[in-house]
Amino acid sequence: MELLSDLFVALFTDYTLRTVALGSAVLGLVSGALGTYAVLRGQSLIGDAISHAALPGIALAFLLTGSRMTLVLLLGALAAGWVATLCIMQVSSSRRVTYDTALGLALSVFFGVGLMLLTYLQQTAGAQQAGLDTFLFGQAATLVTEDVWTMAGMGGAGLLGMALFWKEFKLLSFDPAFGRSLGLPIRALDVLLTTLLVVAIVIGLQTVGVVLMSAMLIAPAAAARQWTDSLGVMVGLAVLFGILAGVSGALISSVVPRLPTGPTIVLSVSAIVVISLFLAPRRGLVWRWMRERRSTRQHPALRMVGEEGR
Amino acid sequence: MTITQIEIQLVAVVVAAACALPGVYLVLRGFAMMSDAISHAILPGIVVAFFLVGNLNSPLLILGAALTGLLTVVLVEMLTATRLVKEDAAIGLVFPALFSVGVILIARYAGDVHLDLDAVLLGELAFAPFNRLEVGGVDLGPQGLYAMGAVGLVNLAFILVFYKELKLATFDAALASSLGFMPVLLHYLLMGLVSVTAVAAFDAVGAILVVALIVGPPASARLLTDRLSMTLLLSVVLGVACAISGYWLAHALDASIAGSMATMVGVCFAACYLFAPRHGWLALRRLEHRRRFVFARKVLAIHLLQHEGTPEADRECRADHLQEHLSWSPSFSRTVVQQARQRELIHQHNGRLWLTPKGRALAQKSVVDV
Known part of the structure; x- marks a missing residue:
């Protein structure tokens, strides 16, 4: 108990912990909200592809400006992620290339180009490769207040876009054909929504890194989906779960020595998913088992038909 | 060309060929992203096996990693089977969690051991010739060449033996299962092969290039031909071409070999996507x-x-x-x-x-x- 209260005090007094927790909370908030759409639209893995694809943007931003400012690097990442998104959309509209293939290609090729650029830079400009590790695995401890402001600014813009086009995005996610028949510019909306997703992904890179960013996008939304059938409630819950996982991951990793923040956040959010899958009312596995037991008790004949008979 | 250069290219060629073969089936079945998931999720398997044997060069590491790769596939299928999440979400939930476990294990227990995360993800092909296979004091060449060669041969044998069955299971799983060909078993065998391939290859080229070599050449080949056998053949040819041209690109720029090879995979795909004779843009x-x-x-x-x-x-x-x-x-x-x-x-x-x-x-x- 004392540990908890100490932690609570430290959350407001300890600069590093406060910054990391705030950054993680912002990340959880934005990725929870926008990830909802990715999960609903069957584009869960786009986070994985875009976060990898951001690497050449970071390398080029550094090459062109020589700056190491978070904002500059993130804008580079944003640009590359956006180009990758357009490539994925264009390539997967072909009948010969499926969506998952386009994702895998964009992920590995963009990342490869970035890796080539970075190693090339290292040779010629004498630039340190520093930053690549941070980028790959996240380095929440290096977050400073300025970074959190940058994240909050970009994330805020993303959320604002989502709020402005709430109705349109809802239609796009659930019935794009109907949307088109109403005269909505479905393709433009698709590009816009995916652009907002890119924003959410890019602001998480510094905290959790490339590999784990996809989990931050999917997990809060997948957990939230179990508790509700309403889009509004689902976004709210995903935001809540995202913040909860971000802050608790930051706190746990600050207490336990040698526990990296990014993976801890991901394991926290995975725990929330597992709990939701089992316990969420109506949809949850526990409820399903109870329902099945009740129905076999009431209708013993069902036991003979078993699984297939239902 | 020096002997070292030739050896690096030989390893690259064998890796490319070994990856392209199972890659064709992953791409055709819509499982391309599974290669990404597997190549990341094998990390905890490598770490745990490393703790058990205490040796980075032990074949048990490959076994441990391959088992985690299969575990990934099983977990994804189980999650999907609950019908609570879609398949792509299931993939995206499972592998980051496993990868996190791997990173945490390394951070907490292997801080001072040489088990480099960068090497796992990025690979360093230039080091491939340094690990030599010696039998009775005679130098037989780079170890990676033999390991990848063996994996490539197993992949080839698997595809040759089960060619018809794989074809049927890929294009009409329902018919395959009604004829008693056990597509589920074949699926797991294939995923097991992908795991073993990813594990054997990541050492040389890193997890990301494994994805490029598994997905890229088959996706390009599919734009050039409609026949499965030609797709397999072309994938291998294109993969090998990307590997060699990528090596020389890296040589010219003095940059990462894995990165340059992935870049060439991208160039190759872009060319096929735009200019393929019948299916090109x-x-x-x-x-x-x-x-x-x-x-x-x-x-x-x-x-x-x-x-x-x-x-x-x-x-x-x-x-x-x-x-x-x-x-x-x-x-x-x-x-x-x-x-x-x-x-x-x-x-x-x-x-x-x-x-x-x-x-x-x-x-x-x-x-x-x-």
Whole structure:
């Protein structure tokens, strides 16, 4: 108990912990909200592809400006992620290339180009490769207040876009054909929504890194989906779960020595998913088992038909 | 070329070929992202096996990693089977969690051991010749070459032996299972092979290039051919070409070999996507363009037939009227009329368009077809 209260005090007094927790909370908030759409639209893995694809943007931003400012690097990442998104959309509209293939290609090729650029830079400009590790695995401890402001600014813009086009995005996610028949510019909306997703992904890179960013996008939304059938409630819950996982991951990793923040956040959010899958009312596995037991008790004949008979 | 350069390229070629073979089936089945998931999720398997044996070069590491790869597949299938999350979400939930476990294990228990995260993800092909296979003091060449060669041969043997079964399971899983070919078992065998391939290859080229080599060449080959056997062959050829050209690109820029090879995979795919003879972007645009004019000529002929011999024929059957009636642009109308004249479907007389017998036949036939 004392540990908890100490932690609570430290959350407001300890600069590093406060910054990391705030950054993680912002990340959880934005990725929870926008990830909802990715999960609903069957584009869960786009986070994985875009976060990898951001690497050449970071390398080029550094090459062109020589700056190491978070904002500059993130804008580079944003640009590359956006180009990758357009490539994925264009390539997967072909009948010969499926969506998952386009994702895998964009992920590995963009990342490869970035890796080539970075190693090339290292040779010629004498630039340190520093930053690549941070980028790959996240380095929440290096977050400073300025970074959190940058994240909050970009994330805020993303959320604002989502709020402005709430109705349109809802239609796009659930019935794009109907949307088109109403005269909505479905393709433009698709590009816009995916652009907002890119924003959410890019602001998480510094905290959790490339590999784990996809989990931050999917997990809060997948957990939230179990508790509700309403889009509004689902976004709210995903935001809540995202913040909860971000802050608790930051706190746990600050207490336990040698526990990296990014993976801890991901394991926290995975725990929330597992709990939701089992316990969420109506949809949850526990409820399903109870329902099945009740129905076999009431209708013993069902036991003979078993699984297939239902 | 020095011996080292030749050896690096040999390893790269073998890796590319070994990855392309199972890659074809992953791409055809819509499981391309599984290669990414597996190549990341094997991390905790490597770490745990490393703790058990305490040796980074032990084959048990490959076994441990391959088992985690299979575990990934099983967990994804189990999650999907609950119908609570979609398959892509399941993949995206499972592998980051496993990867996190791996990173945490390394951070907490292997801080001072040489188990480098960068090496796992990025690989360093340039080091491949440093690990030598020696038997009785005789140097037989780079270890990676033999490991990848063995994996490649196993992949090839698997595909040759189960060619028909894999084909059926890939294109019609329901028929395969009703005929008793056990597509589920084949699926797991294939995923097991992908795991083993990813593990053996990551050492040389890193997890990301493994994805490039598994997905890229088959995706490119699929744009070039419709036949499965040709897809397999072309994938291997393209993969090998990307590996060698990537090596020389890296050599020229003095940059990462894995990164340059992935870049070449991208170049190769872009070329196929744009210029493939039948399924390429350009070919499709050209086809669309041609069809548009074929259709327009038929419409023109039908339009003329419709008004032939009627009182309003004088007004309707004029080149400048098409704009209004068919809402064609002036230049489009001109082109269509000109093409129709060249093909002797119509002739122009006193500013009016007249159907030739050939044009009339086309119009009558087209109306019946429609």
